[in-house]
Amino acid sequence: MEKIIDEHKQGEALTLERKLENSKKLFIESYGCQMNFADSEVVASILANEGYNTTQNLEEADLVLVNTCSIREKAEVTVRKRLEKYQAVKRKRNPTMKVGVLGCMAERLKSKFLEEEKIVDLVVGPDAYKDIPNLLSEVEEGRDAVNVILSKEETYGDISPVRLQTNGVTAFVSITRGCDNMCTFCVVPFTRGRERSRDPQSILEEVQDLANRGFKEITLLGQNVDSYLWYGGGLKKDFDKASEMAKATAVNFAQLMDMVARAQPKMRIRFSTSNPQDMTLDVIEVMASHKNICNYIHLPVQSGSDRILKLMNRQHTVAEYKTLIDNIKNLIPDIGISQDMITGFPTETEEDHQGTLDLIDYVKYDYGFMFYYSERPGTLAERKMEDDIPLEIKKRRLQDVIDLQREISRKNLLRYQDQTIEVLIEKESKKNKDEWSGRNDQNVVAVFPKGDYKVGEFVNVKVNECTTGTLIGEAVGYADYWYNNVD
Numbered sequence: 001m002e003k004i005i006d007e008h009k010q011g012e013a014l015t016l017e018r019k020l021e022n023s024k025k026l027f028i029e030s031y032g033c034q035m036n037f038a039d040s041e042v043v044a045s046i047l048a049n050e051g052y053n054t055t056q057n058l059e060e061a062d063l064v065l066v067n068t069c070s071i072r073e074k075a076e077v078t079v080r081k082r083l084e085k086y087q088a089v090k091r092k093r094n095p096t097m098k099v100g101v102l103g104c105m106a107e108r109l110k111s112k113f114l115e116e117e118k119i120v121d122l123v124v125g126p127d128a129y130k131d132i133p134n135l136l137s138e139v140e141e142g143r144d145a146v147n148v149i150l151s152k153e154e155t156y157g158d159i160s161p162v163r164l165q166t167n168g169v170t171a172f173v174s175i176t177r178g179c180d181n182m183c184t185f186c187v188v189p190f191t192r193g194r195e196r197s198r199d200p201q202s203i204l205e206e207v208q209d210l211a212n213r214g215f216k217e218i219t220l221l222g223q224n225v226d227s228y229l230w231y232g233g234g235l236k237k238d239f240d241k242a243s244e245m246a247k248a249t250a251v252n253f254a255q256l257m258d259m260v261a262r263a264q265p266k267m268r269i270r271f272s273t274s275n276p277q278d279m280t281l282d283v284i285e286v287m288a289s290h291k292n293i294c295n296y297i298h299l300p301v302q303s304g305s306d307r308i309l310k311l312m313n314r315q316h317t318v319a320e321y322k323t324l325i326d327n328i329k330n331l332i333p334d335i336g337i338s339q340d341m342i343t344g345f346p347t348e349t350e351e352d353h354q355g356t357l358d359l360i361d362y363v364k365y366d367y368g369f370m371f372y373y374s375e376r377p378g379t380l381a382e383r384k385m386e387d388d389i390p391l392e393i394k395k396r397r398l399q400d401v402i403d404l405q406r407e408i409s410r411k412n413l414l415r416y417q418d419q420t421i422e423v424l425i426e427k428e429s430k431k432n433k434d435e436w437s438g439r440n441d442q443n444v445v446a447v448f449p450k451g452d453y454k455v456g457e458f459v460n461v462k463v464n465e466c467t468t469g470t471l472i473g474e475a476v477g478y479a480d481y482w483y484n485n486v487d
């Protein structure tokens with residue numbers, strides 16, 4: 001009996017200890033690419049083990065972390081403003097609050113934040129998140145803490161991410177880290193290191209876990225997913241040195257996607273981002289052979305001029321890109337395609353710019369992410385080329401590109417008029433609380449009256465109206481495939 005009481009007391013003490021442990025509050029914000037949002041979920045998981053719960057309220061946070069982006073100067077300016085905000089809150093309301101910078105800016109600016117600017121307590125690069133608990137101990141002892149070491153192996157494959165601000169329906173699953181492409185404009189290889197792929201087994205397990213928890217759609221994520229190659233671990237560039245056995249049993253992106261699609265026939269599968277130089281026909285064939293792999297490809301090209309593509313160190317010509325697009329459209333006629341474009345790269349002429357407009361017109365993309373060139377410190381373009389296109393010309397060319405893309409996007413959407421499309425319900429429409437919002441296979445947003453349908457259900461939606469970016473319709477029943485015809 002005594003033993004039972006003792007155990008009971010011990011149990012109570014343990015619960016109290018856990019509660020106290022769990023009373024620490026983490027406020028975490030992410031800027032930039034989807035990888036950053038996925039990384040923050042890894043960080044939240046690491047810190048949950050240290051007793052941190054996430055909060056949406058900055059003022060009550062014990063620890064504030066900002067996951068940062070360096071891709072363009074503007075992204076860095078935004079983060080700097082947030083750091084000023086944290087400083088103000090710390091000064092006025094919460095002096096014991098600790099502030100940390102994560103991700104690409106941490107990697108790029110390293111200890112500058114701590115030593116020169118003295119505005120943060122810890123600085124953690126994208127491959128050092130497992131070290132955060134140690135770094136926090138350093139901070140507790142009054143020392144500045146920094147770890148920006150880039151890794152050859154780290155993929156966080158062993159960490160089960162805490163889903164932040166989740167709709168419970170869609171989730172990101174990281175499959176590669178880093179990038180080897182060395183596009184001359186891009187800071188990513190310097191901030192995120194060399195490319196490495198994650199063990200397919202751990203990917204399948206994470207996806208299974210999401211399926212068990214009711215998630216309906218996953219996006220396989222990487223800077224360059226088509227380049228995925230698992231051969232037992234290590235950098236992609238070291239594949240040549242692998243054993244014959246490792247090479248023979250290696251898993252590439254097409255195989256990985258096939259494995260995931262087969263394992264989860266009731267889940268929708270997306271992927272991002274593709275690089276044209278690494279996208280092979282077998283990837284498109286796998287997409288075409290699985291109903292549950294969405295017919296949507298985000299395929300950045302950056303420019304429609306061979307001369308500029310060469311200067312950017314993109315490993316393909318405009319003609320090769322067009323052939324790839326033709327192949328994709330032949331194999332998957334109802335594909336949705338989006339692009340990334342950069343205007344005003346060094347030396348870009350009006351003729352080069354016209355090439356970009358012509359390419360957009362040729363491909364007739366459904367959507368685009370368009371930017372004017374922003375010189376990034378440390379990149380080859382910054383070191384070897386003069387940023388010689390005046391800002392107003394960069395911006396004017398960007399506007400040309402945006403205008404053309406908008407017009408094409410609007411025309412493309414008309415193909416859905418009066419059609420019935422399958423939509424996965426994700427959330428309430430921002431504009432109308434009586435409507436659901438979701439996306440179709442091709443990643444187009446559709447809104448429609450809620451009826452008796454629920455978030456996470458696949459429904460057939462009859463499209464009554466096409467606006468610039470959204471389809472407006474009405475649900476006409478459940479989507480057959482997801483409930484019946486599962487292969």
Ligand code: SAM
Nearest residue numbers: 071185186223273275300340341371372373374
């Ligand atoms: N890995 C993808 C690729 O290059 O095919 C894209 C990754 S990057 C995170 C996202 C986009 O940001 C790029 O496709 C490019 O259009 C844009 N970007 C990257 N560096 C830029 C720069 N220095 N100036 C303007 N835009 C940039």
